[in-house]
Amino acid sequence: MPNLLLKDLPRYECLLEAAKEFPDLDPSACEAFLHLLRTGDESARVVEANLARHNITQGRFGVLMILVNRCAGDTSTLGPAELADAAGVSRATMTGLIDTLERDGLVTREPDTVDRRMMLVRLTAKGRSLLGEILPDHFKNMTLLMSPLSEFERQTLVQLLTKIQAQAIKFTAPVSAAAV
Amino acid sequence: MPNLLLKDLPRYECLLEAAKEFPDLDPSACEAFLHLLRTGDESARVVEANLARHNITQGRFGVLMILVNRCAGDTSTLGPAELADAAGVSRATMTGLIDTLERDGLVTREPDTVDRRMMLVRLTAKGRSLLGEILPDHFKNMTLLMSPLSEFERQTLVQLLTKIQAQAIKFTAPVSAAAV
DNA sequence: GGCGAATAGTTAGGTGGCTAACCATAAACA
DNA sequence: TGTTTATGGTTAGCCACCTAACTATTCGCC
Numbered sequence: 001m002p003n004l005l006l007k008d009l010p011r012y013e014c015l016l017e018a019a020k021e022f023p024d025l026d027p028s029a030c031e032a033f034l035h036l037l038r039t040g041d042e043s044a045r046v047v048e049a050n051l052a053r054h055n056i057t058q059g060r061f062g063v064l065m066i067l068v069n070r071c072a073g074d075t076s077t078l079g080p081a082e083l084a085d086a087a088g089v090s091r092a093t094m095t096g097l098i099d100t101l102e103r104d105g106l107v108t109r110e111p112d113t114v115d116r117r118m119m120l121v122r123l124t125a126k127g128r129s130l131l132g133e134i135l136p137d138h139f140k141n142m143t144l145l146m147s148p149l150s151e152f153e154r155q156t157l158v159q160l161l162t163k164i165q166a167q168a169i170k171f172t173a174p175v176s177a178a179a180v
Numbered sequence: 181m182p183n184l185l186l187k188d189l190p191r192y193e194c195l196l197e198a199a200k201e202f203p204d205l206d207p208s209a210c211e212a213f214l215h216l217l218r219t220g221d222e223s224a225r226v227v228e229a230n231l232a233r234h235n236i237t238q239g240r241f242g243v244l245m246i247l248v249n250r251c252a253g254d255t256s257t258l259g260p261a262e263l264a265d266a267a268g269v270s271r272a273t274m275t276g277l278i279d280t281l282e283r284d285g286l287v288t289r290e291p292d293t294v295d296r297r298m299m300l301v302r303l304t305a306k307g308r309s310l311l312g313e314i315l316p317d318h319f320k321n322m323t324l325l326m327s328p329l330s331e332f333e334r335q336t337l338v339q340l341l342t343k344i345q346a347q348a349i350k351f352t353a354p355v356s357a358a359a360v
Numbered sequence: 361g362g363c364g365a366a367t368a369g370t371t372a373g374g375t376g377g378c379t380a381a382c383c384a385t386a387a388a389c390a
Numbered sequence: 391t392g393t394t395t396a397t398g399g400t401t402a403g404c405c406a407c408c409t410a411a412c413t414a415t416t417c418g419c420c
Contacts (some may be wrong), residue, residue: 024319029326032334033223039341040220043213059406081368093407095370100405112323117368117415139204145351146209148343154212157340161219163328168222171229171325179282239376261398273377275400280375297385297398 009034036164043145050141054134055104062087063097064106064131067123077120079112106130204286205328216344223325235284242267243277244275244286247303257300259292259346286310 009042017025044058051061066086068072070078078086084094098121106127112118132136195207224238231241246266250258264274278301281287286307292298326334 022315024323025325026319026326028331028334029323030319032326032329032337033322035338035341035345036220037224039345039348040216040224042345043216044220046348046351057405069299079368080370089271089406092371092409096406099363115321115368115416116398119369135202137202139202139206139210141351142213143204143206143209145344146206146212148347149212149340151208153210153340153343156336157212158215159313160329160333160337160340161215164325165215165219165222167325167328168219168226171226171321237375259398260400270378271399272379276376295386295398299399300369336401 009038047138047141050137051134054130056134059087059093059097060101060106061134063094063101064123064127067107068128070129077122079118079120085120091141092160098150116173117135189218226325227318227321230317231314234310236310236314239269239273239277240265240281240286241314243274243281244303244307247287247301248308248311257302259298259300263301281307 014030015025015030019025019027030031048058056064063083066083067078070076070082070086080098081091082096083098084091087094087097089097092179097114098107098109101110106124108122108124109119110122112120150159188274192207192211195205195210199205199207228238231238236244243263246263247258250256250262250266260274260278261271263278264271267274269277278287278289282289286304286306288302289299290302292300329337
């Protein structure tokens with residue numbers, strides 16, 4: 001009987017045993033699945049620890065990155081809905097993220113004079129500077145995390161993960177069909 | 181310049197380009213990392229959708245599963261700290277999870293007469309019954325999600341993920357050293 | 361021009377994660 | 391036996407996610 005996303009991953013032999021009781025349980029699928037979730041979780045924690053040292057979370061960091069990417073010039077802006085779409089979160093959630101980013105002086109928010117429904121979000125110099133501080137270690141950690149894998153293994157991993165992603169998309173309707 | 185954990189994963193060529201600006205950025209590591217997080221995220225959503233149909237979340241489901249696993253007989257119990265440890269969350273978080281589970285009649289909670297600091301959590305018949313409803317589809321979805329991969333590919337994936345897990349543990353001190 | 365539909369951003373309420381602090385109890389030590 | 395340390399569960403506050411609902415604005419159609 002497997003535990004899911006728990007501290008101790010069940011061994012394959014335990015899954016074989018559990019499959020006797022649950023005919024729908026495929027031991028190798030279950031094992032791969034649990035390892036995927038666990039490794040993803042642990043990997044996220046690694047980069048989050050680096051971000052936390054700069055008093056920022058993954059979500060807020062993502063918003064800053066989107067602003068840098070989508071705003072070529074210093075004067076460009078994005079609306080909360082665009083940001084939410086790019087970040088893959090709801091507009092309501094994005095309101096909260098922008099709230100705290102604005103509070104910390106990392107972005108500014110002002111009404112759009114052209115479309116009066118819109119707010120315009122802009123990255124501040126402080127926000128840009130913070131990214132400059134964060135990114136070197138961020139990338140180093142990422143590289144270090146993947147260092148046990150050879151170039152070939154990384155490619156293999158990406159290929160396998162891409163297959164799973166393609167399958168996952170089928171579960172969730174055509175909402176994410178615009179990816180890549 | 182890469183987006184992180186965003187809706188559109190950057191293509192490898194974009195990462196090569198970005199590496200010119202950021203010397204610490206390793207394109208293949210970054211690509212593998214982003215795919216790992218993205219696939220994990222999407223996979224979690226798949227199983228969560230199934231759980232949501234039964235009005236339960238991943239976290240609460242995990243608690244029920246621990247209770248089933250750790251409590252061989254119907255009369256056995258676990259304390260909140262044990263549950264938190266097994267689930268990999270804090271005791272404070274576990275209090276909230278038990279609160280809602282108790283509210284929904286899926287577990288009971290009573291003081292321990294032997295050790296008066298303790299509460300004892302027990303799975304109810306309703307909780308057990310709910311698991312019985314959930315598990316068939318839960319396992320089926322898991323199997324279906326991994327179906328694009330052959331048995332060999334699944335083994336390969338697990339091996340690669342295990343390497344990353346071992347590396348991730350080094351970042352987070354010996355706290356999780358008891359895994360597997 | 362007027363009306364209905366669509367869009368934008370925010371609020372309210374809920375859930376689940378965290379840390380720090382708290383009170384109560386048990387265990388360890390002198 | 392008394393004191394200190396450790397453990398257990400909960401609370402407060404914060405954050406991030408969601409849905410549903412709301413108000414305001416814009417768009418499309420007649």
